[in-house]
Amino acid sequence: MKRSHDLNPIFDRCLERLQAGQSLEAVLADYPQWADELRPVLEAVLAIWAARGSDTVPVAAMQRSRMHLNEEIQRRNAVEKPLNLWQRWLQSMRRSTAPALMLVAAVLAVVALTGLASVQALPGEALYPVKIAAERFTLSLPADASERLTREETYDSRRFAEVEELRQQQREQEVDFTGYLELGEDGVWRVGKIPINVPENMLEALAELEGQYIFVHADLMPDSSLVLEWFEARLYTISGRVTQIDGARIRVDTLWVDVSPEVAAAGLPVVGQQVTVSVVRLQGGGVLAVKLSLGSVPDAPQVVTAPTEKPNEQEGSGASDQEQASPTAEGKQHEDDKDRRDSDKDRRPTKTPTAGPVEPTPQPTRSGDGDEKHKTPEATKQPEPTRTPDD
């Protein structure tokens, strides 16, 4: 093999000299030690070169080939117009990205199908945690006070509908739901019209919340009856900026909130101030603040403004408003309040937290100049808590 490698450069030089027109004998004379090996291969080269002289290409064959090719081009062009550069680029992109797109589409389809399926899920079913996680996620998204309250109420309605469905299916399951607490003439306690069995030791505490909107954790029995486990006033925590003040009412973003005298006594916010409010729903509509945390005060002094529209049009309904909602700078506060409420639920208190006794709502105290008084709706039924469940 080494000899072959040594021969290669010599062979190349011999080839060059032969191509230059030198005779074979003259070339080999310069490499006598390699002559025996070089002669046959160089003679073979010369034989090929000698035979090459007349390897003509038949013109007729070339014309036939070209004609055949032209016919085929015309046939294909007639069948399908070729794509332009842009179309070809798109096609190549589709080809190269098709597997990735298919994977993404498959993942999205699975996520979408799971999400859709979870909407119908009931407590105790495999996809129910997905449904709850999705709701918590939407609650964590930025929203103004009114929108936030609307979302929470929507999910409360879902919990209620789930309990109705489970009762129809006569399933045994722990359930959570909300509703107004009423004591019927038949002596049966009902939450959102659903009758519940109340253990003796809870009757007194429960009676204090009659007429209020409460949160209930109960055991659903196969006979569709519900046994109360624990309960509390349903509080919604909202954060936003005070955009208007009207007597004992404050407007947080686009939501009007009644402020109880006890809460107002601790001090009302000023317009533009950031606040976090724990509210309860009132039976006649609207929401009542039972706890008020004041946030940062705007730099410029604010003037209390008179309402420009009838307050009742926005009360607690989450109705749309033309005003731009303030961005929620209090996201952390939201989470803290929510976590506190969740941990309260987990504790399952044996003593019912209370939002205060149900009394006829007194006339709200004055704020600002104090001349204007506001009478909250449903004066005979409205709760006026003196302390929050967190207290």
Place this chain on the structure above:
Amino acid sequence: MTDPATLLDRAQALDAQALAEIHDTFYPVIYRYLSYRLDDEQLVEDIASDVFLRLLDNLHRRDRRVRDVRAWLFGTANHLVNDALRRKYRKPVEPLEDHESLADGENPEQAAEHSERQRAVRWAIRRLTPDQQQVLTLRFALEMSLEETSALMNKSVGAIKTLQFRALATLRRHLESRNGE
């Protein structure tokens, strides 16, 4: 000749003129390559034509991008020759007479002598291995450089040198044996 890359781009869009230019440029060299490797003139013509139809088919389907049209044509020609040789080995047929034509300025005696040399060399080449046939055809019949041959055969230049040396030595033995018959 138009720039090969531009020509190929136009051919990609099935531009008849671009394809015709590719055909006319490369047909002679492909034909010569085939004629060294096959002893059937009709088969050589068929395969030469088929090489360009396959190029058209490839451009039309766009399944594999043609980057170097010459390399693609020789590669396809080589595959078609090997296929034809495999078929021939399975079902041997008597070779047809080689194509003969008078070169300019040759008298009949000279032409006969040249034709005999040509037949002998081609006969000897066709007894080599496919790689040996290809390297001798590209290097010495079509006068391609070592680098061009290396690129077309997808081998290193060193491997081409070794291959061509052995091929020539074997060719020489075949020629001797033919002369000795």
